[in-house]
Amino acid sequence: MSDLGHVAWPPELIRTERLVLREPEARYRTTFIELRASPEVHTYLGGPRPRDELERGTPEVPERWPGSFVVELDGTMIGQILLRRAVGHRRPVAAGKADLGYLFLPKAWGRGYAAEACAAALDWFDGVVPGEPVVLTTQSANVASMRLAAKLGFTEVERFHAWDAEQWLGLRPPAM
Numbered sequence: 001m002s003d004l005g006h007v008a009w010p011p012e013l014i015r016t017e018r019l020v021l022r023e024p025e026a027r028y029r030t031t032f033i034e035l036r037a038s039p040e041v042h043t044y045l046g047g048p049r050p051r052d053e054l055e056r057g058t059p060e061v062p063e064r065w066p067g068s069f070v071v072e073l074d075g076t077m078i079g080q081i082l083l084r085r086a087v088g089h090r091r092p093v094a095a096g097k098a099d100l101g102y103l104f105l106p107k108a109w110g111r112g113y114a115a116e117a118c119a120a121a122l123d124w125f126d127g128v129v130p131g132e133p134v135v136l137t138t139q140s141a142n143v144a145s146m147r148l149a150a151k152l153g154f155t156e157v158e159r160f161h162a163w164d165a166e167q168w169l170g171l172r173p174p175a176m
């Protein structure tokens with residue numbers, strides 16, 4: 001994976017009905033560590049990282065690159081959205097395409113925040129990189145993620161086996 005490269009970054013704050021999307025800042029570091037150390041968040045992502053390793057290795061401003069959004073609710077970080085280039089993706093159909101990822105704190109699940117925030121990030125993407133599809137890979141056992149992908153307009157391209165599990169590769173066609 002690599003970042004999106006030459007896009008206007010950072011964007012203006014992106015506001016949705018309930019949320020704000022913005023680039024990462026130092027004040028979110030603790031929440032980034034919480035996200036990365038959470039066993040629930042990493043159930044389908046290969047397991048969490050040890051907190052002490054994260055405390056040592058996380059930079060002062062984590063994940064600051066074009067396409068990396070912090071999602072805020074009432075001024076507090078609840079998740080991260082990642083739009084990257086799937087350089088070197090193991091499936092040829094996805095290689096080099098823009099790729100969506102998302103991680104939300106468990107306390108923010110089940111309220112539609114991920115869907116609201118991802119839709120806004122995809123709208124932003126359509127504006128700065130018009131005419132491109134977006135791909136998404138998730139374990140097919142990750143029911144919440146599969147439902148979210150469908151809501152966002154991703155449809156199945158193929159399933160494949162990797163990282164000891166069945167993976168679902170979805171694609172969202174370019175916006176008209």
Ligand SMILES: CC(C)(COP(=O)(O)OP(=O)(O)OC[C@H]1O[C@@H](n2cnc3c(N)ncnc32)[C@H](O)[C@@H]1OP(=O)(O)O)[C@@H](O)C(=O)NCCC(=O)NCCS
Pocket residue numbers: 040041042044045100101102103104105108109110111112113114115116137138142144145147148151
């Ligand atoms: C994947 C993940 C982001 C999904 O989060 P989520 O909160 O379940 O997703 P949504 O934002 O779509 O919200 C889902 C539910 O909120 C409920 N909800 C409550 N209030 C709502 C509102 N105002 N508007 C919309 N939905 C609402 C809906 O019932 C919806 O359930 P449904 O899908 O059965 O209809 C979350 O499980 C997560 O962070 N997982 C760990 C990381 C991960 O596995 N990432 C995938 C790899 S890319």
